[in-house]
Amino acid sequence: MHEINRLREEICRTGQSLFERGLTSGSTGNISVRLSDGGWLMTPTNASMGSLDPARLSLFDASGKLLSGDAPTKEAFLHFSMYGERGDAGAVVHLHSSHATAVSILRDIDPEDVLPPLTAYYVMRVGRLPLVPYFAPGDTALADAVRSLAGRHHAMLLANHGPVVAGTTLANAQFAAEELEETAKLFLMLQHHAKRMLTAEQVDDLRKRFNLP
Secondary structure (H helix, E strand, C coil), X not given: CHHHHHHHHHHXXXXXXXXXXXXXXXXXXXXXXXXXXXXXEECECCCCHHHCCXXXXXXXXXXXXXXXXXXXXXXXXHHHHHHHHCCCCCEEEECCCHHHHHHHHCCCCCCCCCCCCCCHHXXXXXXXXXXXXXXXXXXXXXXXXXXXXXXXXXXXXXXXXXXXXEECCHHHHHHHHHHHHHHHHHHHHCCCCCCCCCCHHHHHHHHHHCCCC
């Protein structure tokens, strides 16, 4: 019980922090964490991340059965798709953050690697960022699209939608999602300027130096 209560509080603190800093709005975005017994805690449907109630978070057992709490986010399948392919994932953060979503709407981006290596911290926390094709909200075909990429990428951008990021802990997933959003902001700010990205050699050095995939 101590673990669950601690994680309930952590999810609510994280959600409030993301909401207050404008990284999610209204009832958008969702968070989940994996429990040591194989179950999950997840934010409920139609809930603002700025005012989450720890007692009302959705609790699942290891088979994905809802045990208690409010009905889960309608995008729960995104989270389960990530966990199913990433044994190291301890948490998943999905946002509709403005700059990352704006980038997901741009026409001429590389679907294999959406954002260029503008900073070392982007390479270290996010790495390669694939674009998942557009699917209507609630379309479970999106789960298959996410699942096909999740084994190779812990972060991805959903077209015309927003980012989904897994991390070994909730803090790591949050930090990576925030780094993605900040890099998207830089990318948009620099659209009409000559840019000096990190070179392929510099990126390779970072991957070797920090044992990145």
